Amino acid sequence: MRTVSARPRSSTTLNASAQAPDSSWRNWDGRQRCTPAAFARPASLEQLREVLARAQEAGHGVRVAGSGHSFTGLVLTEGTLVSLERMGRVLEVDRARGLVRVQAGITLRELNLALHRHGLALENLGDVDRQSIAGATATGTHGTGAQLRNISAQLQAVQLMCADGSILELDQESDPDAWRAARVSLGALGVVSALTLRVVPAFRLRAHDGPMPLDRALEQLDALVAEHDHFELYWFPYAEQALLRRNDRSFEPAVPRGAVRTYMDDVLLVNHGLGALCRLGRRHPRLIPQLNRLVTRLAGSSTRLDDSFRVFVSPRLVRFTEMEYAIPRERAAQAIREVRELLHQQRLPVSFPIEVRFVAADDALLSPAHGRDSCYIAVHVFDQMAYEPYFREVEAIMDRHDGRPHWGKRHFQTAQTLAPRYPEWERFAQVRARLDPEGLFANAELERVLGPVKGPGGALD
Ligand SMILES: Cc1cc2nc3c(=O)[nH]c(=O)nc-3n(C[C@H](O)[C@H](O)[C@H](O)COP(=O)(O)OP(=O)(O)OC[C@H]3O[C@@H](n4cnc5c(N)ncnc54)[C@H](O)[C@@H]3O)c2cc1C
Known part of the structure; x- marks a missing residue:
């Protein structure tokens, strides 16, 4: 379970x-x-x-x-x-065609293990695997990789139950507009009950983590992103060094870390160590710059080779809240420099890193990477610390870079400010009005970010 x-x-x-x-x-x-x-x-x-x-x-x-x-x-x-936690089964595996059909409540973790038993894998993942597949795709959840799109772009078909209980089997042929709406739907169209995903033969990743001065990493950013299958950059505010994560595909045999080493690295160091420093920083905010430099030094360098899904994800035991924006990829370095300037000018007490990832363009109507290769910049705030002043300042930077927020993470946009950022916004609104005309699946958050359901009978209650 x-x-x-x-x-x-x-x-x-x-x-x-x-x-x-x-x-x-x-x-x-x-x-x-x-x-x-x-x-x-x-x-x-x-x-x-x-x-x-x-x-x-x-x-x-x-x-x-x-x-x-x-x-x-x-x-x-x-x-x-x-x-749908009781609807979490794998329904069909077609190895020859590289297709897997699952019930929508399955978690990424359960799916990864099931795929692994069949010698298959998802081509990319984010950094945790606790999400359900329907929840992950509904918000455009992504990993990193210049050539790789978000997880919802791996969908081949979506089964959707509408308000009246009817079932739609959506794919590129059956209903192209609803198909492109349902892949990143925010749960606004109906209940996704099953999905068919494209999968790839199982592969391993050679992971190399190590520091590099942030300025140098930003100068070389395009090359770093292009050279590695999955490139990611972390940077603790006030540290000079960024932490680079370079994951490359490999078909060599895995050299897995032992259980003790995995626990030491992922749980003791990354989680409990970080948690302790964050708690200290929360009590004494003036210490945060020093603590951030210390944690960067402690992170050091490491290399491992393991099954892809074990490398992509790690436990997240330290609670935080997060905002993440997708901006056009060519603006990445400039936007990161502006975030650094903001932090330095305002001396904001931020003990969590800025995380930078790269995703290829796709065509889901509301995908934050719709129509453009994107750089995702995420900012985090430790448990029980104020997030709004920091996130609002960073959001203003992302606004200037034509940013689109991750739908599952905090932001302060409204339907009015978001609509001009999505060239096919109206098409999504039309699909929503057609599939959920009475607004059964609406709530306050959807009203804020998508507006009310349009059309006759579409008023929210
Ligand atoms: C620790 C942590 C790490 C994260 N890492 C990443 C990351 O690496 N990359 C990234 O992009 N995001 C990341 N996220 C964000 C996360 O992937 C998304 O918010 C995702 O949507 C969560 O999936 P969930 O199953 O928890 O869905 P929920 O948060 O429960 O729901 C998300 C949306 O999906 C809808 N939904 C869920 N199931 C259905 C269904 N069956 N039918 C219709 N609608 C449905 C819900 O109504 C809601 O609108 C992370 C979040 C956390 C807390």
Whole structure:
């Protein structure tokens, strides 16, 4: 079973009236919470259909929760909250065609292990694997790699249950507009119940982590991104050195780290060590520049060779909140320099690194990388520390660079400010009005970022 932070304290399967009064839901960082009137965990399409019918009888809005790893209020509802955690099976593996069909509630972790048993893998991943596949694709979750698109671009087909319980099998041929909308949907169109993904033969990654002065890394950025299959840069504010992660594909046999070494590296050093320094910085913000330089020095260099999915992801035990923006790739170095200038000028107490990744363009209507090769710049703030002043200042920089926010991470945009950034914004709005005309799947966050459902009967309640 998956372990997720985002769980209701109690739940009902179908019957809202049986729900305990203290039933509540919260996301991974604990800063988004709600108490839905009903929490449903259907185990089949029939049960899911029944959940939607009952929600409508009760006058509830409906939201679907994946693993609760989004930092925004996308999942929140006081109506019916649906989890597909009981719909998490692999349905079909077609090795010859490189296609895998899964139920939408499967986590990336479960999927990676299942694929590995078949000698297959996802071509790219982000840095954790706790998300559900439907939740990850709904927000455009991505890893890094100049030639590689976000995970939703690996979709071949999407099965969607609409408000009236009807099922759409969406792909490029069946309904091109709805298909491009459903790949990065924010859960605004209906309940994704199954997905077909393109997968690749299993591969290994040779991972080399090491420091480089930030200025030098920025001068060489284009070459570094081009030279490595998966290039990523971290930089702790006030440190001179950036930390570079260079992952390259390899078909040599794996040299896995032992369990003890893995625990030492990933849990003790990266998580508990970082956590302790962050707590110290929270108590004594003036120490943060020194602590950041210390953590950069401690990070050092390392090399390993292991199965791709074991290298891509690592545990994240230190809680933080995050904002991330996709900007045109050619603006990356300039935007990072501006973030550094901001931090230095304002002496902002930030103990978490800035994370820089690269993603190829795709054509999902609301993908932050829609139509342009992108650089993603993420900023984080440690648990219980104020994030808004820092994030707003960084957002102003990203605005000047034509930035589009990650849909699962914090930002302060509205439908009005976002619409001009997406050339096919209206097309998404039309698909939404067609598939969810009554706004059953709307909530306050969607109203903020997408606006109300348009068209007759499309008003939000
Ligand atoms: C520690 C951590 C690390 C992260 N690392 C990365 C990273 O490396 N790269 C990156 O891009 N992002 C990253 N994220 C962000 C995360 O991948 C996204 O927010 C993702 O959407 C979370 O997936 P989830 O399953 O938790 O979905 P949730 O957060 O629960 O939901 C996300 C959205 O998907 C919708 N949804 C979920 N299931 C369905 C369904 N079946 N049908 C319709 N809609 C559905 C929800 O309604 C909601 O709108 C990270 C987040 C955390 C907390």
